[in-house]
Structure formats: structure tokens, C-alpha cells
Amino acid sequence: MSQATKKATEDDIRPGETAIDLPPAQDAQLRFIGRIRTPFASRTDCPRQGDPDGPECRIELDPEWAPALDGVDRAERLQVLYWLDRARRDLLTQSPRGSDGTRGTFSLRSPVRPNPIGISSVKLLRREGTVLVVRGLDCVDGTPLLDIKPDRCAHGTRPDGA
Amino acid sequence: MSQATKKATEDDIRPGETAIDLPPAQDAQLRFIGRIRTPFASRTDCPRQGDPDGPECRIELDPEWAPALDGVDRAERLQVLYWLDRARRDLLTQSPRGSDGTRGTFSLRSPVRPNPIGISSVKLLRREGTVLVVRGLDCVDGTPLLDIKPDRCAHGTRPDGA
Numbered sequence: 001m002s003q004a005t006k007k008a009t010e011d012d013i014r015p016g017e018t019a020i021d022l023p024p025a026q027d028a029q030l031r032f033i034g035r036i037r038t039p040f041a042s043r044t045d046c047p048r049q050g051d052p053d054g055p056e057c058r059i060e061l062d063p064e065w066a067p068a069l070d071g072v073d074r075a076e077r078l079q080v081l082y083w084l085d086r087a088r089r090d091l092l093t094q095s096p097r098g099s100d101g102t103r104g105t106f107s108l109r110s111p112v113r114p115n116p117i118g119i120s121s122v123k124l125l126r127r128e129g130t131v132l133v134v135r136g137l138d139c140v141d142g143t144p145l146l147d148i149k150p151d152r153c154a155h156g157t158r159p160d161g162a
Numbered sequence: 163m164s165q166a167t168k169k170a171t172e173d174d175i176r177p178g179e180t181a182i183d184l185p186p187a188q189d190a191q192l193r194f195i196g197r198i199r200t201p202f203a204s205r206t207d208c209p210r211q212g213d214p215d216g217p218e219c220r221i222e223l224d225p226e227w228a229p230a231l232d233g234v235d236r237a238e239r240l241q242v243l244y245w246l247d248r249a250r251r252d253l254l255t256q257s258p259r260g261s262d263g264t265r266g267t268f269s270l271r272s273p274v275r276p277n278p279i280g281i282s283s284v285k286l287l288r289r290e291g292t293v294l295v296v297r298g299l300d301c302v303d304g305t306p307l308l309d310i311k312p313d314r315c316a317h318g319t320r321p322d323g324a
Contacts, residue, residue: 018229020226020227022193026191026193027191027192027193027194027245027306028191028192028194028245028247028306029186029188029189029190029191029192030189030190030191030192030277031184031188031189031251031276031277032189032190033276033277049314064182065182065254065268065276067180067254067255067266068253068254068255068266068267068268068276069266069268069269070255070264070265070266070269071265071266071269072266072268072269074269075269079281081277081279081281083189083190085190089193091230092227092229092230093229093230093232102232103232103233104229104230104231104232104233104234105230106227106230106231106234106309106310106311107231107232107233107234107236107237107312108311108312109311109312109314113309113311114193114195114227114230114308114309115192115193115195115243115308115309117243117279117308117309119241119243119281119311144189144190146276146277146279147268147275147276147277147279148268149268149270149271149275149281150269150270150271152211152271
């Protein structure tokens with residue numbers, strides 16, 4: 001697929017989808033705190049969701065945040081938040097690839113949403129200074145990092161056992 | 163505890179904590195898409211984490227996003243993202259209440275973090291138009307809503323069974 005075709009596919013609306021006419025967002029500011037390095041060079045290379053047995057990826061935290069990593073390796077699994085900076089934000093309904101139906105944005109985990117924040121649960125393999133080496137990410141190489149939290153879902157603290 | 167004392171406690175640094183000197187955030191803009199109504203009037207009323215058997219809470223989506231809810235009730239559990247607008251953002255290390263140690267921000271799920279985005283897994287009880295009635299939230303009444311996603315963690319798609 002040529003670069004031009006790919007771009008058109010990513011930005012166009014599919015049949016049945018609807019969009020909202022949005023003014024510029026101005027409610028709260030995010031701060032990028034690092035970058036995520038993955039083997040996925042473009043969005044079409046990315047898996048639909050992170051695979052716990054997938055390739056090693058690197059979470060490169062900006063050095064000024066180093067002290068905030070203290071104790072992070074107590075958790076086997078981390079929740080990683082990142083900004084899907086190439087995703088459009090105005091779709092109300094979407095027709096996902098490989099699906100013949102159209103559904104509301106909030107019933108999907110598509111990157112296309114009013115606040116395109118991606119969340120993955122990853123396995124921490126090791127820490128190398130301000131870099132965390134993990135498995136389980138699904139985002140494109142260079143994705144801006146927003147946050148790292150211990151994964152509560154994996155900690156078994158959910159009384160329903162999930 | 164008086165209002166004045168409470169405020170000082172919330173904004174002050176505790177012994178052992180460290181902060182970073184931050185310029186204003188300017189990397190990406192969030193858009194608030196609604197409000198979360200809970201019985202928790204102040205941060206001190208909030209539980210440490212959402213309780214699946216806790217009180218009913220209401221996710222009030224702004225009406226223009228209504229079509230994006232189509233199909234949302236297929237999921238029993240939703241992941242709700244919200245903006246912890248009262249949290250300071252500059253702490254590198256923190257000494258959580260009830261703990262005698264100081265740990266890095268990224269090893270904690272404290273609201274205090276560079277991008278104060280809260281994530282809760284909630285049980286969807288019912289939908290009333292653009293309002294979702296749920297259990298399992300832990301945030302203060304009036305918290306700005308950022309996103310709603312089907313909860314992958316609860317869908318059993320994690321091969322480790324979590």
C-alpha cells in the first residue's frame with residue numbers, strides 16, 4: 001500500500017460512520033514524559049491489542065522523572081498510558097476494520113476517540129536506568145508517554161477475581 | 163478537620179517527598195466530555211480505590227456525544243478515564259497516607275502524577291439516555307470525564323487469566 005493510500009484510509013470516514021464538529025480542545029493540558037519505542041513503524045503494523053508474548057518494547061522516560069521510578073519494579077505488571085497522536089478525535093460512530101457493523105466510539109477500544117489515550121497492561125522485564133523494557137504494547141514507534149502505574153487489575157485486588 | 167487544615171495537607175509536601183520544577187504543560191490538549199457524579203463530596207471522602215459493591219455513581223456524558231454510546235451496554239464492565247483536576251502534578255516521590263515509606267510516583271496509583279488521569283473499572287448497571295449508572299468509582303463528585311472504553315481486563319482476553 002502506498003503512503004498516500006494509507007494516509008487517505010486512516011483519515012477518511014468509512015460508510016456508516018458519523019463525526020462531530022469539534023472546536024479546538026482546551027480543557028486540560030497533558031505533559032509528555034517520554035517516548036515508547038516499539039518495532040511497529042506505522043499504525044498498520046500495530047497489533048489490534050498488545051500480546052504478552054509479543055516483542056520487547058522500551059519505555060524511555062525523560063531523565064528528569066528518574067526519581068519517580070523508585071520502587072516501580074515491585075510490580076510485575078504495569079499500566080502504561082500514552083497519547084495516540086495520529087488518531088482523529090471527532091468520530092462518534094465507527095466501522096472497525098474486519099467488522100461489518102458500525103458502533104459507537106465508547107463501545108470500542110479503537111485509538112479514534114475524543115481523548116485518544118491508549119492504555120496497555122504490560123509485563124515488566126527489566127529496568128535499565130530510565131528505560132523500562134516490557135512486553136505487551138501495541139502502539140506505533142515513537143508514541144508519546146503519559147503515565148506509568150502499577151496494574152491493579154493484575155494485582156488480584158479486584159474482588160470479582162478479574 | 164477544618165477546611166483550612168485540609169487544604170494545607172493536600173497541597174503540602176510530606177517529609178521525604180521530592181518535587182520537580184515544571185513549566186506549564188503544553189504537549190497535548192484534553193477535551194472534557196462530561197462529568198462524573200459520586201456521593202464523595204471531597205477528596206478525603208473518596209475511597210482509596212473503587213469498590214464494585216460501592217454506591218451507585220452517574221457518568222453524565224455531554225449530549226453531543228450521545229451517538230458514541232451506541233452498543234456500550236454490550237459490555238458488563240467499562241474502563242472510565244477522568245481528569246483528577248485537583249491533584250498537583252510535580253511530585254517525583256510521595257509518602258502516601260498510612261504508609262511510613264516514600265516511593266516513586268510511578269510505583270503508586272496516587273492521583274498526584276504528571277498527568278493526573280484516573281482509571282477505574284466499573285460495573286455498568288444501566289443506561290439512562292446519556293447517563294451511565296455504574297458501581298466502582300472512587301473519584302470526587304464533579305470530576306471531568308475523559309473517556310469510556312469496554313474493559314479488556316474484565317473480558318478475559320488476557321492470556322494470563324487476569
